[in-house]
Amino acid sequence: MNKITHHILQRVLVFHFYRVNAGFFFFWFFLLFGVPAQVLSFHLSLIQGMIQSYVFLACTLFIWLLYTLKCINYTIKQLNDPRQNFLIVLNTLTHKEQFRYMLFVHIQLSLPLWVYAGVVAVIATQQQFYGSMITVILSNITMIFLSATVYRFYLRKKSLTISIPQPRVFNSFRKPLFTIPLWFIWKERKQMLLVTKLFSLLLLYAFINLYEPDLPDIRPILLIMMLVAMAHCNIVSHIRSFEEIFLSFGRSFPIPLILRFGLLLITYSILLLPEFVFIWKGYPVHFTIVGFVELFLLAIALLSFYHSLLLMNDIDQDSYFRIVFMAGAVLFFIILYNPGIFLPLVVLGLSGILFASHFYTYEKRYR
Numbered sequence: 001m002n003k004i005t006h007h008i009l010q011r012v013l014v015f016h017f018y019r020v021n022a023g024f025f026f027f028w029f030f031l032l033f034g035v036p037a038q039v040l041s042f043h044l045s046l047i048q049g050m051i052q053s054y055v056f057l058a059c060t061l062f063i064w065l066l067y068t069l070k071c072i073n074y075t076i077k078q079l080n081d082p083r084q085n086f087l088i089v090l091n092t093l094t095h096k097e098q099f100r101y102m103l104f105v106h107i108q109l110s111l112p113l114w115v116y117a118g119v120v121a122v123i124a125t126q127q128q129f130y131g132s133m134i135t136v137i138l139s140n141i142t143m144i145f146l147s148a149t150v151y152r153f154y155l156r157k158k159s160l161t162i163s164i165p166q167p168r169v170f171n172s173f174r175k176p177l178f179t180i181p182l183w184f185i186w187k188e189r190k191q192m193l194l195v196t197k198l199f200s201l202l203l204l205y206a207f208i209n210l211y212e213p214d215l216p217d218i219r220p221i222l223l224i225m226m227l228v229a230m231a232h233c234n235i236v237s238h239i240r241s242f243e244e245i246f247l248s249f250g251r252s253f254p255i256p257l258i259l260r261f262g263l264l265l266i267t268y269s270i271l272l273l274p275e276f277v278f279i280w281k282g283y284p285v286h287f288t289i290v291g292f293v294e295l296f297l298l299a300i301a302l303l304s305f306y307h308s309l310l311l312m313n314d315i316d317q318d319s320y321f322r323i324v325f326m327a328g329a330v331l332f333f334i335i336l337y338n339p340g341i342f343l344p345l346v347v348l349g350l351s352g353i354l355f356a357s358h359f360y361t362y363e364k365r366y367r
Contacts, residue, residue, distance in 0.1 A: 014109060068143045102148040290341075
């Protein structure tokens with residue numbers, strides 16, 4: 001493999017991928033390695049679940065598939081970018097050489113995935129779960145080789161697009177302005193949305209089915225809902241970016257701030273609707289009707305708080321994710337003292353103050 005080509009592909013495709021997705025990787029690293037008190041025991045338990053249960057393993061493979069689709073979607077967009085037209089010179093190579101280069105690219109893009117998969121395969125082998133070991137190895141090899149094949153095919157044809165079909169009915173009715181960011185997430189960030197929803201619903205499912213208190217106690221499930229909200233912080237960031245680029249004209253509309261904030265709460269209520277429906281499986285074992293209102297308000301208040309943070313001029317992506325995790329750490333200790341409905345109301349009030357203070361004064365600072 002030519003070292004110059006190797007270096008160019010790393011800089012243009014690989015390094016850029018990790019740079020633009022730094023927030024995504026930072027969030028999942030913190031969630032998987034920063035939140036659990038006993039990190040090693042936590043991951044060993046996860047791996048045990050994967051190799052012993054084919055249902056759990058299938059869910060894991062689905063998540064890995066979504067990450068692979070994310071890599072494919074990114075690479076195709078980069079190859080389609082006019083600034084990367086010089087990469088078309090790779091068409092002068094043989095099919096085998098093109099495939100090797102694209103294989104090199106995808107192996108580096110999927111580095112976190114196949115390293116973790118390798119650990120799972122080793123532990124499965126040691127514990128003699130050979131079926132799980134073969135499934136993990138073959139599935140990852142298949143995803144890597146198919147991805148490289150897709151890149152090579154697109155490089156030669158430049159006609160391949162990765163999309164999830166949508167019913168035409170979605171485009172046949174008018175959409176309220178406050179729902180347009182959600183349609184953007186559905187159309188352009190499907191993989192991120194599906195991964196987030198799958199994580200949230202699996203987290204709720206595991207908690208509701210594995211933990212059964214003697215008496216209803218709202219605190220544990222409040223902590224779970226806080227994690228669910230934190231899992232959506234990247235989606236909130238993309239919604240804010242979309243609003244900034246495509247909906248900035250909306251600030252000139254004669255709409256009262258309190259109504260704007262109310263529409264923001266409705267937007268995030270719709271986004272969290274699957275979680276609000278699913279969480280009813282925990283009633284009345286984990287919470288009462290009043291407790292459900294508290295759970296609902298806390299989740300919506302946190303997402304509106306994340307949104308309002310991004311209206312501040314001096315907030316960049318790194319600062320945003322740090323504040324999200326710091327707020328989560330503070331809320332963890334507050335929830336343990338069971339402050340009741342007072343906590344979500346305070347977070348909601350703080351969100352409203354931030355929103356009102358910065359909505360009209362926000363200006364993006366380009367660095």
